[in-house]
Amino acid sequence: MRETYDVIVVGGGIMGCSVAWQLAKKNKRVLVIERRDVASGAAGATDGVVGYHTKKPGPQMDLAVQSIAMFETLGEQLGQDIEYGLRCGGLQPVEDKMQWDILSEIVEKQRESGVDIRMISADEACALEPQLSRDIYGALYSPTGGKVNPLRLTMGYANAARRLGAQFLTETTVTGFAIENGRVTGVHTDKGDFAADVVVNAGGAWAGKIATLAGLDLPITPRKGQLIVTEPIGPFMTATVQCARYNVVKFKPEAVTDPTAIRLGASLSIEQTEDGGLIIGGTREFAGYDVDNTFEAIEVMLRRALRFFPALRDVSIIRCFSGLRPYTPDGLPLLGPVHALPGFYMAAGHEGDGIALSPITGKLIAEWIVDGKPSYDLSDFDPNRFLKA
């Protein structure tokens, strides 16, 4: 073993960088090992919606409440502008009675976490977002929804961690783990071996593959999200807007009837960034590790964008991109130690909620490693739920 660290974090994405920063704040010697570059996976290929209303009711929502509260002072703590738009609101226009009923039911459950999410009339929705089509049935509204620049946030975590002494090794591939007496003691890479008492798997959509190298079979698989960015335009919208189908696809996929929409997991998510460009998403596709954009998906998303915002007709798109989200079968991330391999922690599997859940994930995982337990109960996210005893 060449060098020794307290903790090695595998993956330089939003989770790895958040965990590294929190550990460095606790005076741990941290090494982040990243196969490509910081924010080169999903963290750099997403929109920046930070809202409650797209979260699964129950534990995921409760965790989001904790996490979103941290965003208020996050930029200040990181010493970097993360372009956090506080309280821009989150709006989900509803097209018909069926969607209204499904969303109303989800909203009731979401409200049990004490968050202000409500169903509003079409008139109220159009008063909030004047560019929104009048041809809607109503909308879901969450006044506390926010947005952030995910690239700046990831770089912010990384730079803050670095200033506290964390080291980053990019363009380095993990090839295996050193295991002694049933405990993980280090990481093998194509650039040499590194020793550590604790290893954190923050590999995002690749976390399942990384776990395999440690002999663990964990069901984290890639799910592609395609996005489009437009030319910068003047102030067009304030809220982050997702069509109601976004939550229907996410929480009640069996209610979607259109075959193309089912196959692509297609709905609309749209927000205006600080520089004026609109980011339009999103799909949820199972296509392995393929990250190509498809004409079909782009067309479906842009049609939906025009359905809800007819004034966008003459706005130009300048680029398409896509990212791989770490999907798990029950829609919940895997957070915490793996019992079968002492010293091995999971911090992955957030699918499309990674940006919003990154502050709390980093904080609680660091507490677990350093203090022996997290200050907030994470038993619903126990990675061992997928491992046979």
Next chain:
Amino acid sequence: MEDIIICRCQEVTEQEIIDAVHEGATTVDGVKRRTRACMGLCQGKTCGRLVERIVARESGRSAAEVTPQHSRMPVRPVKIGTFGGDGDA
């Protein structure tokens, strides 16, 4: 010369690109993620090659060794109405 603007769409200076390389960027996409260079209206058609050369110079490699940016559709800006047509899927 540090104040020279390399990416005109996003107004990114040469110094900002140099800083990005010293912060860990080894490719054009790496610079892009750190500075927003190549992310504007022209999508790096004007500045991509310049960024490539700065990365090469600052990291002591030849320009041929620097990975250019990942190309994505569309090649030119296209109006949403052209895609969206009429009717929604």
